[in-house]
Amino acid sequence: MTHGQLLETDEAARGPLRAPDRQRARQQAIVAAAMEQFAAHGYEGARIEVIARQAGVAKGAVFGYFTSKAGLFLAAYAAAARTFRRYLEAPPGVLARGFFAVLGYWLERTPHLIRDDLTAYRVTLLGNYCSDLARRRDITQFLVREDPYGMQEFIDFGIARGEVRADLDRPLVVSLTGWLVDRFQDAIVTQELDPGLFGAGLAPPQVQQLRVRQFVELLQRAIGTGHEPGSGGGAAGDGAAGDGAGDRP
DSSP states (O other), X not given: OOHHHHHHHHHHXXXXXXXXXXXXXXXXXXXXXXXXXXXXXXXXXOOHHHHHHHXXXXXXXXXXXXXXXXXXXXXXXXXXXXXXXXXXXXXXXXXXXXXXXXXXXXXXXXXXXXXXXXXXXXXXXXXXXOOOHHHHHHHHHHHHHHOTTOHHHHHHHHHHTTOBOSSSOHHHHHHHHHHHHHHHHHHHXXXXXXXXXXXXXXXXXXXXXXXXXXXXXXXXXXXXXXXXXXXXXSOOOSSOOTTOTTOOO
């Protein structure tokens, strides 16, 4: 075999290995640029040509990877959702206090979404409240399929501890709990971003904490067994706050 043939063989062997890496890097750059554009300008206002320019690719490459603007938004939504922590990633001390303590822990840290994760949060907010039914269907299918926040595992955690009712339909409990928690967090964040939107000024911290405790209590009455392990059952306050990054749950 000649030197040229050896080079060709080597290129053929290495090419398929390098190409996926380059493609993944380009896709990631496109999705990162898309998240910024969607967060800043909304779905309708985001421009594919601007996203392509920021990602350093041709406009046709965006459609080559994601087919359509809706497909790109779904990829951006999925990437944003994956940046947030899962419910059971709460500190060990909080986990030891039980299901409803974990829930309160994450809800009390909702304002971190504004300070640390605003871009990702705004993208998920756009997806959660989009009016396009086809886009909403794709997002719902992604959430059910991947469960990025670990709600199913979290509900199983509560059932195993005897805190969450096992006699209720599990998919119903997963869906209802996830929906209520998301909407409650959205209300907190929207109030922070736009005080007065719901007819009142920005609530002081003590009022916000009271609302979190009352929300947890309402949910506990709906799906809880009435069993409260140790001192758990309310919003966590043991000081194990972590760094606050990625606190979507």
